[in-house]
Amino acid sequence: MCGIVGYIGNREAFPILVKGLKRLEYRGYDSAGVALISEGNNLNVYKTKGKVADLEAYCADKDITGSVGIAHTRWATHGEPSSVNAHPHYSESKNLAIIHNGIIENYADLKKKLQENGVVFRSDTDTEVLVQLVEYIQNKKEVDLLTAVQVALHQVIGAYAVALLDKNNPRQIIAARKQSPLVVGIGENEFFLGSDASPIVEYTDKVVYLEDGNIAVMAPGEELKVVDVFNEKQNAEVKKVNLNLGQIEKGGYPHFMLKEIFEQPECLKTCMLGRINSEGSHVTLSAVLDYRKQLISAKRIIIVACGTSWHAGLIGKQMIENLCRIPVEVEYASEFRYRNPVVGTGDVVIAISQSGETADTLAAVKLAKEKGAFIYGICNAVGSSIPRATDTGSYIHVGPEIGVASTKAFTGQVTVLTMLALALGNVMGTVSHDDYISIVKGLQAIPDKIREVLKLNERIADLSRTFTYARNFLYLGRGFSYPVALEGALKLKEISYIHAEGYPAAEMKHGPIALIDSDMPVVVIATHNDLYEKVLSNIQEIKARKGRVIALVSKGDDTISKLADEVIELPDTLECLEPLIATIPLQLMAYHVAVCKGKDVDQPRNLAKSVTVE
Ligand code: M6R
Numbered sequence: 043m044c045g046i047v048g049y050i051g052n053r054e055a056f057p058i059l060v061k062g063l064k065r066l067e068y069r070g071y072d073s074a075g076v077a078l079i080s081e082g083n084n085l086n087v088y089k090t091k092g093k094v095a096d097l098e099a100y101c102a103d104k105d106i107t108g109s110v111g112i113a114h115t116r117w118a119t120h121g122e123p124s125s126v127n128a129h130p131h132y133s134e135s136k137n138l139a140i141i142h143n144g145i146i147e148n149y150a151d152l153k154k155k156l157q158e159n160g161v162v163f164r165s166d167t168d169t170e171v172l173v174q175l176v177e178y179i180q181n182k183k184e185v186d187l188l189t190a191v192q193v194a195l196h197q198v199i200g201a202y203a204v205a206l207l208d209k210n211n212p213r214q215i216i217a218a219r220k221q222s223p224l225v226v227g228i229g230e231n232e233f234f235l236g237s238d239a240s241p242i243v244e245y246t247d248k249v250v251y252l253e254d255g256n257i258a259v260m261a262p263g264e265e266l267k268v269v270d271v272f273n274e275k276q277n278a279e280v281k282k283v284n285l286n287l288g289q290i291e292k293g294g295y296p297h298f299m300l301k302e303i304f305e306q307p308e309c310l311k312t313c314m315l316g317r318i319n320s321e322g323s324h325v326t327l328s329a330v331l332d333y334r335k336q337l338i339s340a341k342r343i344i345i346v347a348c349g350t351s352w353h354a355g356l357i358g359k360q361m362i363e364n365l366c367r368i369p370v371e372v373e374y375a376s377e378f379r380y381r382n383p384v385v386g387t388g389d390v391v392i393a394i395s396q397s398g399e400t401a402d403t404l405a406a407v408k409l410a411k412e413k414g415a416f417i418y419g420i421c422n423a424v425g426s427s428i429p430r431a432t433d434t435g436s437y438i439h440v441g442p443e444i445g446v447a448s449t450k451a452f453t454g455q456v457t458v459l460t461m462l463a464l465a466l467g468n469v470m471g472t473v474s475h476d477d478y479i480s481i482v483k484g485l486q487a488i489p490d491k492i493r494e495v496l497k498l499n500e501r502i503a504d505l506s507r508t509f510t511y512a513r514n515f516l517y518l519g520r521g522f523s524y525p526v527a528l529e530g531a532l533k534l535k536e537i538s539y540i541h542a543e544g545y546p547a548a549e550m551k552h553g554p555i556a557l558i559d560s561d562m563p564v565v566v567i568a569t570h571n572d573l574y575e576k577v578l579s580n581i582q583e584i585k586a587r588k589g590r591v592i593a594l595v596s597k598g599d600d601t602i603s604k605l606a607d608e609v610i611e612l613p614d615t616l617e618c619l620e621p622l623i624a625t626i627p628l629q630l631m632a633y634h635v636a637v638c639k640g641k642d643v644d645q646p647r648n649l650a651k652s653v654t655v656e
Pocket of ligand 1: 351394399448449532652653
């Protein structure tokens with residue numbers, strides 16, 4: 043959701059903060075702001091509706107001096123996107139400034155009490171309530187900022203990552219987190235702060251990932267102090283972050299999304315590195331070795347996830363059930379957490395999340411853990427909250443994903459789920475040696491096959507141009523291709539704002555067929571597998587109603603090419619690995635349609651990369 047950056051040291055803070063905000067802009071982008079303690083010890087707040095570039099323009103004639111500052115990109119929750127509701131927020135006296143990611147759930151009660159005590163508010167946000175409360179406590183109890191923050195956080199219900207500046211203590215930043223991520227970067231006599239490590243890696247590779255309930259006090263020349271609300275010292279383990287600048291920049295591509303689509307062959311190789319041996323005869327996942335007992339004794343597996351990660355889970359279900367013969371349920375994390383689920387000892391819960399910060403998935407993990415389930419995480423962002431809350435897991439290692447539409451994370455998740463099913467099936471003896479070897483070899487060959495599909499980019503761009511008129515799209519697939527249909531539809535709707543639905547192909551005749559006419563493009567995944575004939579009949583049904591068919595077919599298919607309006611040929615692979623190939627043209631199509639429609643591909647309206655509120 044919102045992005046947080048902070049700097050305190052001896053350099054000019056503004057350029058560091060703005061660069062950091064640009065790296066975090068994928069998190070939230072309806073408004074941006076910065077607070078700086080100037081050379082003359084003034085606390086200046088500048089903020090505006092719009093993007094980071096708008097903030098830069100707004101600050102062009104302002105005093106942006108100072109070596110201490112905090113900055114923010116907002117994704118509105120309380121109050122419309124506007125300059126007034128943008129962060130940072132001043133306290134009433136303007137001595138304090140705060141930035142915040144998360145939601146203060148009891149803000150209305152707190153605000154009412156503060157107003158009864160004469161505090162005047164400027165914005166509609168829950169965030170302003172917190173800074174006003176801190177100042178109120180500071181004044182009433184005559185305490186320093188740290189103590190006031192501790193007392194205030196004690197009264198707050200909700201999720202937060204916050205950073206505060208105090209004009210009267212200008213060489214200090216105080217930051218705190220609960221359920222929203224915060225990372226402190228440690229330099230020479232300087233500290234950096236970020237919602238993730240991307241604004242920090244340019245300056246230092248030493249970071250501390252704050253834990254829930256941690257409050258960090260950053261003052262140059264002093265060690266990082268980490269305490270809790272009771273002022274108990276907390277463990278602050280310094281970790282080395284493995285992230286380089288190339289991974290978080292566009293590298294010549296017009297958008298992060300296109301870069302990330304094209305990175306997939308390399309990313310998947312990295313994902314398999316050290317896990318599949320060079321002969322392609324064995325898969326090793328350290329989590330399966332270390333927790334073999336818990337995993338092979340699973341009565342059932344429940345996969346919890348949201349959005350694209352949930353689609354990857356649907357593929358994982360089929361893979362695990364086929365290869366391990368363990369029943370698998372796939373749940374939306376947001377539903378699972380609120381419906382008193384039957385889960386407990388003997389269950390394995392697999393949480394899938396690119397960001398590792400999705401609030402609903404994290405809550406589902408905590409709930410399942412409380413009830414005694416064994417938790418396995420499949421995440422991308424190293425050191426994020428979900429991997430830290432799980433018993434074990436496997437990172438997908440596809441590098442930072444910046445485009446809001448998830449692409450390489452999806453194929454990385456499917457790759458890890460495939461390796462998990464293979465490794466587990468192998469130790470359980472539920473997969474035959476021949477199947478095991480052919481899937482491992484098939485998986486190893488996937489990066490090259492994706493490269494082949496990427497060569498179709500220009501053709502898919504041309505084809506996409508002819509479909510920008512459409513107001514609706516239908517995506518159909520069966521078996522392993524059904525989740526691909528869902529994923530293709532999600533990609534299109536989130537970045538082009540065209541309404542799209544994914545369906546199991548056979549369900550079409552139970553309703554969606556009523557929608558089909560000459561204005562309705564239908565994308566059908568119709569590769570040569572066991573259900574080919576049935577999908578072929580579906581295509582005939584669509585054509586009989588004058589629908590326009592875009593078919594994804596196996597190379598050399600000359601039956602569907604005679605029927606469909608557009609055909610995209612895919613290289614052959616095993617049926618269970620087809621999602622890794624068939625998803626690529628759908629990602630490209632969504633991308634090109636959105637570009638043709640002039641949409642903001644990397645930062646689509648109303649969305650955020652990391653959904654840290656429920
Ligand atoms: O970080 P997560 O994988 O937990 O995120 C889950 C969803 O919010 C995410 O996949 C979302 O649906 C994407 N925008 C899809 O492209």
